[in-house]
Amino acid sequence: MELWPWLTAALLLLVLLLQLSRSARFYAKIGLYCVLCFTVAAVAAVVCLLRHGGRTVENMSIIRWPIRRFKYLYGLRFEVRGGQELEVDRPCVIISNHQSILDMMGLMEVLPDRCVQIAKRELLFLGPVGLIMYLGGVLFIDRQRSRTAMTVMSDVGKRMVREKVPIIPVVYSSFSSFYNYKTKLFTSGTIKVEVLDAIPTTGLTVADVPELLDTCQQAMRATFFHVSQLPRENGAPAGPDAQASQ
Numbered sequence: 001m002e003l004w005p006w007l008t009a010a011l012l013l014l015v016l017l018l019q020l021s022r023s024a025r026f027y028a029k030i031g032l033y034c035v036l037c038f039t040v041a042a043v044a045a046v047v048c049l050l051r052h053g054g055r056t057v058e059n060m061s062i063i064r065w066p067i068r069r070f071k072y073l074y075g076l077r078f079e080v081r082g083g084q085e086l087e088v089d090r091p092c093v094i095i096s097n098h099q100s101i102l103d104m105m106g107l108m109e110v111l112p113d114r115c116v117q118i119a120k121r122e123l124l125f126l127g128p129v130g131l132i133m134y135l136g137g138v139l140f141i142d143r144q145r146s147r148t149a150m151t152v153m154s155d156v157g158k159r160m161v162r163e164k165v166p167i168i169p170v171v172y173s174s175f176s177s178f179y180n181y182k183t184k185l186f187t188s189g190t191i192k193v194e195v196l197d198a199i200p201t202t203g204l205t206v207a208d209v210p211e212l213l214d215t216c217q218q219a220m221r222a223t224f225f226h227v228s229q230l231p232r233e234n235g236a237p238a239g240p241d242a243q244a245s246q
Helices: 004-020 022-052 057-067 070-074 103-110 121-125 128-135 146-163 206-228
Strands: 076-081 093-098 118-120 139-141 167-172 189-195 241-245
Touching: 022 057, 022 070, 022 128, 057 103, 057 128, 070 076, 076 103, 093 103, 093 206, 103 167, 103 189, 118 121, 121 128, 121 139, 167 206, 189 206
Parallel strands: 076 189, 093 167, 118 139
Antiparallel strands: 093 241, 167 189
């Protein structure tokens, strides 16, 4: 039996579904995004092993290059303001808001070289994606074991206090105009990225941490609504969640 007629019919049906169904287009784009992530991760892992021989933060530049090309395929554009804050040669802690699985593209647009990221341990077991994150020097925390997670974050905190490193908030505008999981919206769009002024930690102690966190959250929340052009009255979308990377 000839398979070509059946394959042709299946492709035509798929094209028809993509044209008629918003949900089909949404899941097709998400599926392609996942395939790209796994494929790029597998290839990049080989390159990282051949070039650097193992786990090192130097591998992040290899990982970043292909991911930054995803935006062209999806018709996304990033407008970055304040990027010079991340170009200085100094240690710092970068915190950013989290919205969806598309965040990775935004992170790769602004993260400087030799930036060590912090991620949940579950990502380590995502096949080649987990492998490439490990090779890139990502620190994994187990959120189910609070003591382990707190140990990692405590080490980061102690270094912050010891070296008095500043905190640099990075805010991404809302994706809601082009991406919405509930309504199955996924089109092209523009993401505004605002790198805020560094928040100094010189002279602070552990007792100042709650106030420092509140300062960061309020600055990021105000910027999120501003760059997203969203109202701040009751009923507006919630402000950004903070995700830390050192």
